[in-house]
Amino acid sequence: xxxxxxxxxxxxxxxxxxxxxxxxxxxxxxxxxxxxxxxxxxxxxxxxxxxxxxxxxxxxxxxxxxxxxxxxxxxxxxxxxxxxxxxxxxxxxxxxxxxxxxxxxxxxxxxxxxxxxxxxxxxxxxxxxxxxxxxxxxxxxxxxxxxxxxxxxxxxxxxxxxxxxxxxxxxxxxxxxx
Amino acid sequence: xxxxxxxxxxxxxxxxxxxxxxxxxxxxxxxxxxxxxxxxxxxxxxxxxxxxxxxxxxxxxxxxxxxxxxxxxxxxxxxxxxxxxxxxxxxxxxxxxxxxx
Numbered sequence: 471x472x473x474x475x476x477x478x479x480x481x482x483x484x485x486x487x488x489x490x491x492x493x494x495x496x497x498x499x500x501x502x503x504x505x506x507x508x509x510x511x512x513x514x515x516x517x518x519x520x521x522x523x524x525x526x527x528x529x530x531x532x533x534x535x536x537x538x539x540x541x542x543x544x545x546x547x548x549x550x551x552x553x554x555x556x557x558x559x560x561x562x563x564x565x566x567x568x569x570x571x572x573x574x575x576x577x578x579x580x581x582x583x584x585x586x587x588x589x590x591x592x593x594x595x596x597x598x599x600x601x602x603x604x605x606x607x608x609x610x611x612x613x614x615x616x617x618x619x620x621x622x623x624x625x626x627x628x629x630x631x632x633x634x635x636x637x638x639x640x641x642x643x644x645x646x647x648x
Numbered sequence: 649x650x651x652x653x654x655x656x657x658x659x660x661x662x663x664x665x666x667x668x669x670x671x672x673x674x675x676x677x678x679x680x681x682x683x684x685x686x687x688x689x690x691x692x693x694x695x696x697x698x699x700x701x702x703x704x705x706x707x708x709x710x711x712x713x714x715x716x717x718x719x720x721x722x723x724x725x726x727x728x729x730x731x732x733x734x735x736x737x738x739x740x741x742x743x744x745x746x747x748x749x
Binding site for chain 1: 698699702703705706708709710712713715716718719720721722723724725726727728729730731732733734735736737738743
């Protein structure tokens with residue numbers, strides 16, 4: 471299976487940010503200033519790389535979802551991009567854009583796994599129970615990550631100011647404080 | 649499932665699980681037993697193929713879910729760094745603003 475990894479440089483920068491974040495969390499003196507400097511220097515490159523990788527990932531998920539139908543694939547990608555735009559709100563920071571795109575990617579993943587699950591149920595007694603349980607666990611894990619991604623986005627958006635954004639995800643109205 | 653030879657004749661048996669124990673059940677001999685054995689073999693083969701197909705689908709779904717793990721991890725690191733840089737800290741899973749930030 472193809473791995474959608476980062477470049478070595480991006481990986482190093484992420485490791486540096488992680489280490490500095492831990493120092494800040496531990497209350498080390500001067501670490502927050504150092505983290506701000508590292509973020510200013512590293513974040514644009516890492517964000518761009520993550521954004522590109524995320525786009526490729528969404529394309530792959532949409533392709534699997536479309537089962538060979540280019541129209542369905544394109545429609546899925548477009549819907550995910552619309553969702554990401556709506557979630558990001560007005561004048562989003564690059565990080566907000568990336569986080570919104572991640573929510574959109576995970577939305578496709580949860581939809582895809584629901585479709586696979588439905589297909590197996592439709593097949594009736596043909597699917598072994600162990601496989602159904604494995605798929606249910608995968609579906610649950612994807613759903614948990616999807617909700618966690620929404621929460622992270624909301625937390626970062628809260629930093630930006632007190633406006634209020636209403637978004638609609640799969641028919642559910644969600645209010646995100648900004 | 650097995651054929652057993654006794655006194656020059658072949659007898660077909662099925663192995664069945666009953667209450668956690670495996671029991672051997674006599675099915676028959678001759679042409680009828682051969683046909684039943686053939687049907688059993690076909691059913692076994694179909695089940696094995698179905699299980700393999702389902703396992704391949706599961707592995708594909710797992711692969712799709714995990715292939716962006718590094719990307720997700722990097723995104724979380726960026727978001728956490730942004731929160732910490734903005735003067736927040738994490739306490740018992742909740743983000744709180746530091747008074748001295």
